[in-house]
Amino acid sequence: QVQLQESGPGLVKPxxxxxxxxxxxxxxISSGGYYWSWIRQHPGKGLEWIGYIYxxxxxxxxxxxxxxxxxxxxxxxxxxxxxxxxxxxxxxxVYYCARAHYRDMVRGVVGWFDPWGQGTLVxxxx
Amino acid sequence: DIVMTQSPDSLAVSxxxxxxxxxxxxxxxxxxxxxxxxxxxxxxxxxxxPKLLIYWASIRESGVPDRFSGSGSGTDxxxxxxxxxxxxxxxxxxQQYYSTPGTxxxxxxxxxx
Numbered sequence: 001q002v003q004l005q006e007s008g009p010g011l012v013k014p015x016x017x018x019x020x021x022x023x024x025x026x027x028x029i030s031s032g033g034y035y036w037s038w039i040r041q042h043p044g045k046g047l048e049w050i051g052y053i054y055x056x057x058x059x060x061x062x063x064x065x066x067x068x069x070x071x072x073x074x075x076x077x078x079x080x081x082x083x084x085x086x087x088x089x090x091x092x093x094v095y096y097c098a099r100a101h102y103r104d105m106v107r108g109v110v111g112w113f114d115p116w117g118q119g120t121l122v123x124x125x126x
Numbered sequence: 127d128i129v130m131t132q133s134p135d136s137l138a139v140s141x142x143x144x145x146x147x148x149x150x151x152x153x154x155x156x157x158x159x160x161x162x163x164x165x166x167x168x169x170x171x172x173x174x175x176p177k178l179l180i181y182w183a184s185i186r187e188s189g190v191p192d193r194f195s196g197s198g199s200g201t202d203x204x205x206x207x208x209x210x211x212x213x214x215x216x217x218x219x220x221q222q223y224y225s226t227p228g229t230x231x232x233x234x235x236x237x238x239x
Contacts, residue, residue: 045232046219046230046231046232047176047221049230063226063227096175101181102223104164104223107224107225108226109164109224109225109226109228110223111164111181111223112166112181112221113168113221114187115178116175116176116177117175118174118175
């Protein structure tokens, strides 16, 4: 059974770059058919999709974050990563990695998310 | 972006009673070419990540108890828990994957009466 685990600093200074890694176990990212995603949840609030990457390296980002987001994949380590630049306090959130099922080829949107990592709280503060 | 609005924001139901959560999208998430509704439901318990319950609006994920069911089409959807159990206390979210970016509802907090 596939499991995901986020890792990275829990505290980032304003204007710096947030960097997180998601390690996938129980299955190979390279097997294809899934879209490896990042989603965040602001404290006490709802969920926001950040973007996804396919094992081939193709990516798709939420337009609201696109200018600051980079998602990359390392198939040799079975990991994918998130970088979010120029962070502010508004980027304080729990960051989840998740596996997305299905992708609409016309609209580019991916489907439902399962499973999810446990999540990691990233606080932006000086 | 498609806006997903859930109602109510919170709900209290007695043990063993039916719970109904609604989700309305700002535009249809039904794709006419395949007659599928691009909608999923999740359950989130405190300190845990969301757990997938339903996709394609009504397909129950493997392992999800059959007291959970999803219905609706177009812009109006419902998650029903037929007989509330103690372990069902959680926040529930709907999510559309019809158009990018995929968006979630604000959540409905379900508790005991």
